[in-house]
Structures are given as C-alpha cells and as structure tokens.
Amino acid sequence: MATTWKLDPTHSEVAFKVKHLVITTVTGYFRSFDGTVVTENEDDFSTGKIDFTIDTSSIDTNQSQRDEHLKSADFFNAAQHPQIVFKSTSIEEKGDDEFLLIGDLTIGETTKPVKFNVEFGGTVTDPYGNFKAGFEVTGKISRKEFGLTWSAVTEAGAVVVSDDVKLQASVQFVKQ
Known part of the structure; x- marks a missing residue:
C-alpha cells in the first residue's frame, strides 16, 4: 500500500x-524548503518517489550583502526563478541503509540529471505519536552546468568562487 511522507x-x-578564493569554504543554508516522498510500502524507501523544492530567496550565508548577490540575476535570479526543484527518477541500493538517489535537478532554466548519496537513519515514533524517517543526503554539482556562471578573478589570478558546490541535507519525513 502506498505511503506518503511529508517533510518536517x-x-x-x-x-x-563552496570554496572562496580557493583557500576557504563558505557554508550557506536554504531556510525554506518542502518535500514529499511516496513509497510503495511503509518500510521500503528504495521504492520512493521524491519531490523536493527549495525557495531560492531563503538563501542564508550569514552575510546579507552576499545573500542579496546570490539572489540576483548573477546567480539564482530569485525574482524570475523562485524555486530549485528536484524530482527523483530512481533509487539504487548501495548497501545497508545506503542508497544512490538519482533525479532531475532544476536551477533557473536548466534541468540536469544528478546523483546524491543517501544514508537512511531509521524510523521512530516521536513523543507525539508521529512516525518519522530520517536521512542524510550528500552530493556535489557544478554550478556552471546550471547556468550559475558569475565569476571573478583576483589580481593574482585566483578564482573568487569555485565551480564545485557540495550539497548536504539532513531531513526528517513524517508518515501521513
């Protein structure tokens, strides 16, 4: 029986x-996002179909001037493209509680296939009676492949922002 899970x-x-000036790493967050997983059975996430959206204007790097630049047409163009969208196409089991999540990621006007590593943390009933499942998701994308091509170079020739962007999500879903 199909089971629907809603993001908590x-x-x-x-x-x-993302690397900045090749010497340090800047960490940022998206503060507003939503997702749904539909599985064929309550206890088999390898059958899941995942839809996940991120509000591009919710970007937060702990520096408001940088956040405004990231929301601008140089990067996400949040006014024209308010969401980043991921839709799964398949899930492959890699081992005990480890999966390869494959799907289509849309940033701006560009949609590309991507792969993410997923570690299943397990399921538990919380103190309020909600049945939850937890996952750690990691991966890496090329920002330039998604049209995020803004770049600058220092006087010494160093790149200001690297092409590779590491993605990390720690997510809980609630059985509906």
Whole structure:
C-alpha cells in the first residue's frame, strides 16, 4: 500500500559549501524548503518517489550583502526563478541503509540529471505519536552546468568562487 511522507521542516536543514578564493569554504543554508516522498510500502524507501523544492530567496550565508548577490540575476535570479526543484527518477541500493538517489535537478532554466548519496537513519515514533524517517543526503554539482556562471578573478589570478558546490541535507519525513 502506498505511503506518503511529508517533510518536517523544523527538524531538517539544507546546506551547501563552496570554496572562496580557493583557500576557504563558505557554508550557506536554504531556510525554506518542502518535500514529499511516496513509497510503495511503509518500510521500503528504495521504492520512493521524491519531490523536493527549495525557495531560492531563503538563501542564508550569514552575510546579507552576499545573500542579496546570490539572489540576483548573477546567480539564482530569485525574482524570475523562485524555486530549485528536484524530482527523483530512481533509487539504487548501495548497501545497508545506503542508497544512490538519482533525479532531475532544476536551477533557473536548466534541468540536469544528478546523483546524491543517501544514508537512511531509521524510523521512530516521536513523543507525539508521529512516525518519522530520517536521512542524510550528500552530493556535489557544478554550478556552471546550471547556468550559475558569475565569476571573478583576483589580481593574482585566483578564482573568487569555485565551480564545485557540495550539497548536504539532513531531513526528517513524517508518515501521513
């Protein structure tokens, strides 16, 4: 019997890391996102179909001037493209509680296939009677492949922002 799982945003986070000037890493978060997983059975997430959206204007790097630049047409163009969208196409089991999540990621006007590593944390009933499942999701994308091509170079020739963006999500879903 199909089971629907809804994201619990108060117990989830979506983060990214990108190299700055090649010498340090800047971490940012998206504060507003939503997701649904539909599984064929309550206890078999390998059958899941995942839909996940991120509000691009909710980006937070702990520096408001940088956040405004990231929301601008140089990067996400949040006014024209208010959401980043992920839709799964398949899930492959890699081992005990480890999966490869494959799907289509849309940023701006570009949709590309991506793969994320997923670690299943398990299921539990919380103190309020809600049945929950937890996951750690990691992966890496090329920002330029998604049209995020803004770049600058220092006087010494160093790249200001790297192409590789590491993505991390720690998410809980509640059985509906």
